[in-house]
Amino acid sequence: MYQFGASFVGTDISESQINEAIALSKGMEIGYRVCPSEDTGFYDDSFDVVTACQCFHYFDTSKFIPELRRILKPKGKFCKIFMEWLPYEDEIVNAMEKLVLNYNPNWTGEGFKQFEFKTPEWSRNCFEIETIHTYKEFLPFTIDSWCGRIRTCRGIGASLSPCEINEFDKEHRALLAGYTEDTFNIKHEIQIEIYRLM
Numbered sequence: 001m002y003q004f005g006a007s008f009v010g011t012d013i014s015e016s017q018i019n020e021a022i023a024l025s026k027g028m029e030i031g032y033r034v035c036p037s038e039d040t041g042f043y044d045d046s047f048d049v050v051t052a053c054q055c056f057h058y059f060d061t062s063k064f065i066p067e068l069r070r071i072l073k074p075k076g077k078f079c080k081i082f083m084e085w086l087p088y089e090d091e092i093v094n095a096m097e098k099l100v101l102n103y104n105p106n107w108t109g110e111g112f113k114q115f116e117f118k119t120p121e122w123s124r125n126c127f128e129i130e131t132i133h134t135y136k137e138f139l140p141f142t143i144d145s146w147c148g149r150i151r152t153c154r155g156i157g158a159s160l161s162p163c164e165i166n167e168f169d170k171e172h173r174a175l176l177a178g179y180t181e182d183t184f185n186i187k188h189e190i191q192i193e194i195y196r197l198m
Contacts (some may be wrong), residue, residue: 001026006049007044011035038063042071053081061122069126069197076197078127082113083190086136090187092146095175100155102170107155115191127195134192138185143176146186 002008002025009031012018018032035041037059038050050068052059068078085093087110097110115134123129141149147169151157156168 001051002030002123009033009047011037011040011076038067040067040071044070045073046071047076048073049077049079051079051081054083056080056082057110065122065126066171068173072197074197078195078197080193081191083137083139083188084115086114086189087111092179092184092186095150096150096172099168099171099175100150100153104155104159104165107159109153109155112189115189117193122194126198130194130196132191132193136187136189136191139188140183140185142183143173143179146170146176146184147172 007029010018010021010025011033012021013034013036015034017035021030022032033040037055050072072078087093089163100107101110117129117132117134119129150172151165151169156165160168
């Protein structure tokens, strides 16, 4: 979004993620801060817009929403963005999810079905939905990038031992052995929800 001319500040709870962002945005005037979303340390009424991309489900909304309200300017906007792979529409994803469940039967990240918007409890009495965008997109991966993506999912990288992760990775690569193309596409659904502070 930097190309559109706004002033940006990026935050993450992980210092290594912030360091990676700094390296990727070299030459851009973007501020960064290592902090939890629930306690940013920004001044009141600091931002016109706050975005959360692929991370909102990790937040403690009982703490995040008051912080969000505090740092947004009056009538400020919150944009929640996330994307999900589609196991019922993509055979690669379907096979991968079954394999993850073999290693981690308690994994709760499987089985995403088509997005249906319901007004979230956290938004009541403080935010109103302004617009919703949802669409499907084929995202390109190589075998290495797809395997890396799945190793970082909470069902694998955040849950299994290093030995189990290596065993999973071997089996996952065996599943993909039939794909000889340099890249293949994984079907995702992207959801963008824009809320306005009441």
